Amino acid sequence: MPIMTIDLVTLFPQMVEGFLTQSVIGRATKKNILSIKLHDLREWALPPHYAVDDRPFGGGAGMLLQPEPLFKAIETLGTPQSKVVYLCPDGVPLTSNLAKELSEEKHLILISGHYEGIDERVRESIVDLEISIGDYILTNGTLAAAVLIDAVSRFIPDVLGEEKSLTQDSFNDNLLTFPQYTRPANFRGMQVPEILLSGNHQAIEEWRRTQQIQRTKERRPDLIKKFQNKENHASNN
Ligand SMILES: C[S@@+](CC[C@H](N)C(=O)[O-])C[C@H]1O[C@@H](n2cnc3c(N)ncnc32)[C@H](O)[C@@H]1O
Known part of the structure; x- marks a missing residue:
């Protein structure tokens, strides 16, 4: 049984495939201390067009991720033990203390946004915690999720081993x-x-x-x- 399971829901799983196999995180997953699974949000896209995004109500530039695929993803992956985290610039800043706190969780579900972000109803209803990795804007949240995974994993017993x-x-x-x-x-x-x-x-x-x-x-x-x-x-x- 891994100490922690992390599910990352993103439109771009390939962005972090390499990261998960390398160095400290790669060894921790090989030893089954950590189990990290990547999920393409499109798995939960809606027929007939299988789109995951739409224009924001009220107008304005850009697109938003729709609520239905994200709700479905969390309903599929979630358990009573899960903590659902949305990576976003307007979340609480990621600090070493927060990473340490999160390392005590059994199951994290990380949501990466794209375009202008995600529908507010997802944030209000199914997200437990919103985290920013810094005061700048990334094109999507996948790298932010990788940063969070890296920072949290270091605090999980045996992940760093003798190294540090x-x-x-x-x-x-x-x-x-x-x-x-x-x-x-x-x-x-x-x-x-x-x-x-x-x-x-x-x-x-x-x-x-x-x-x-x-x-x-x-x-x-x-x-x-x-x-x-x-x-x-x-x-x-
Ligand atoms: C272009 S950003 C959207 C920015 C949003 N319109 C705003 O101003 O807050 C697209 C996605 O990237 C991710 N993202 C961007 N910057 C981030 C940061 N500093 N920390 C965590 N996630 C970030 C979020 O998941 C966000 O939904």
């Missing part, structure tokens, strides 16, 4: 990560910071923490505020 410690990643503790170096110690005259070669693990930990705080201050004032608030709260209690 999650605690060193950016956004853990509201801090960005620290600078990292590998061999050679001197590359074209650029020297690795001496402390990393010292073998003094405590000093290295302290240097890394200072670097994290510095980098976060410079690049993400929003995060450093959250970090400082949490630190202050902890020292006051």
